[in-house]
Amino acid sequence: MAFTILFLWLFLPGLVPCSCDPETPPTETSNVSRIPAIQGVRSFFNNQNFALSLYKQLPQPKTGRNIIFSPLSIIVPLVLLAFQQPKPEARHQVLQDLGFRVTGALDTKAAMQYGELLSTLLHADHCGVQTGSLLFIDKTLKPKKTFLTLANSSYNSDVILISFGNHELAKKQIDLAIRAKTHGKVTRLLRNLKPPTNLFLANYNFFKGKWKHSFNPKYTGMRYFSLGHGTNTLVPMMQRIGWFQLQYFSQMHSYVLQLPFTCRISGVFFLPNDGKLKECEKALLEQSFDTWIQPLPLKKRWLFFPKFSIPVALQLERFRHVNSNLKLFNEHMDLSGITLQKAPLRVTTAVHRVELTVDEDGEEEDVSNINFYPEPSLATLHFNRSFLLLILDEASNSLLFMGRVVNPTRVNISDIVHSP
Secondary structure (H helix, E strand, O other), X not given: OOOOOOOOEEEOOXXXXXXXXXXOOOOOOOOHHHOEEXXXXXXXXXXXXXXXXXXXXXXXXXXXXXXXXXXXXXXXXXXXXXXXXXXXXXXXXXXXXXXXXXXXXXXXXXXXXXXXXXXXXXXXXXXXXXXXXXXXXXXXXXXXXXXXXXXXXXXXXXXXXXXXXXXXXXXHHHHHHHHHHOXXXXXXXXXXXXXXXXXXXXXEEEEOOOEEEOOOHHHXXXXXXXXXXXXXXXXXXXXXXXXXXXXEEHHHOEEEEEEEEOOOEEEEEEEEOOOOHXXXXXXXXXXOOHHHHOOOOEEEEEEEEXXXXXXEEEEOOOOOOOOOOOOOOOOXXXXXXXXXXXXXXXXXXXXXXXXXEEOOOEEEOOHHHOOOOOOOOOOEEEOOOOEEEEEEEOOOOOEEEEEEEOOOOOOXXXXXXXXX
């Protein structure tokens, strides 16, 4: 797939990469154990409960609609806004709900450190990650210079003053800004901008990384993918033979496959039995994530995996935080620390835009495909029906992406998925 620091460094175990030796299984030692990671991140920050909370609140999709979002990317602007609340207890509550174990004073220095940590976990452009946020504020308000500096330098967030009094003009200004920020990847965020608005948040994350071991494009071909209810669609299906971390979990009604990317990023893919997507999804939401990040047994398989690029848009202003009735985006939250004048300020619209691209590109050649003669008895693993996915930062086990793929060919995002 073509996808500073607060503490000292140490070595942490993680996921084992697939060996490309076609006959001999690789030694089960982790490549991650040889990669330096941020000490203490896993005890300081864990966004898994936040991700599960958000996933549970998303409505059941219409037929053929995919759900993919980036929990880590969403957290970034929420942390930035949390530090603008004047009451320390409110800051603590929001940060804890987002997955932080809060210690020490939450002052200006802490605000910078939290942003720098999150930026490190999100990885850089060379890893195939393009992410950022835009905060649109009514031009009649005057943002504090300290807030503008913090947003831009530590949270990769641009603050843009626009004319919310003129909704048509405001919409054009928003679309122009997001188009420029994303280099044309996003041309429109909303069909309509609902009044009254004085703070609009847009967050995005595009991922097009590289597999640790590539798929050979020579063997990619069109194959059927089941949409359920007897309906199929043709998708480009990549394939390769190799040793994979793979296990069947009966309580999940699903195979679980671990596939490493470069840059200490790993994918975990859940392939449910036919008709068992909902049962698999329910079990995933109830299981500890530690189950899926431990090395799984190595098995030789002929793997078929769809090639796709899926865009999704989520509207999140009614989202509730995990383990709490607190809403960041409501009239009771005090975000007056953003502006010079004391004025009512709240996020009335929050849009999260994500795009996940999967193709053959990888760091190393899969030598098992040089002589691609599958053994007649070799078992296949065919991702030819709906599946679930997690994409994680290996050092911290933070969730970069979580989602459900029900139709790899669907690319229409004209309908934004709303939170309840």
